[in-house]
Amino acid sequence: MKKIKLIAMTVLSGLVFSCSSSDDGATTSGELTGKWYYKEYKVAGETIPYGGHEACGKDYIQLNADGTGANVDVFSCVEDPALFTYTRSGNSVTITSDGQSDTAQITELSSTTLKVKRSYDFDGDGNDEFVIEVYTRS
Template structure:
């Protein structure tokens, strides 16, 4: 549950970081739909997302009307954190619980969404650049 809380914090109230101009992956894909958590990329390491349950997977939902939700499956029940969003270029502007943050998109294709954030991923007191990878079925 702690990683989900950290991830929710990363997505919904992240410290935004600009994407470099040499990023080559596309960010012009369609963000609508359910995006399931797959892995994190931190300091050159790929860390599988391991908080899925047999009864369901955690996901982020983006709706056409600008609403969305971060959904955590916990004890086979859905813990839903609603938000609103807009997508402009390579950025998502997300508002949740009255807090608005800009979250850079590192990649967006028909099957992959990568969001780049900075936060203390490993609880060591130092911030790390974290790429959260989500997939759409």
């Protein structure tokens, strides 16, 4: 789950800067700064709800306008932030954390929804899958 969060964090961090529209007609011009809560993953036509939330708090990604951010895991009702930095080029976002960088593609960004697309071994079978990670903001 930490690897998935690092990937998601990487994707989201770079989104703070301006966005343009994506290829499928979805808008990517919304505001990115703030808290984005994990919602679900879309893999091979299947929607998988995010299962890491606790009753006392939700995991989220905090994006700051200065190119810094935090992937916040709520564990035993305590927030555990993993800090990162990010850069953005067009709709590509690269996040760097603990000396590792990862890049993702913004596919949708509105006032309440953020979707990013990446390729990685989501199910642990040794093969990469295209994954759309979905986040919400209230």
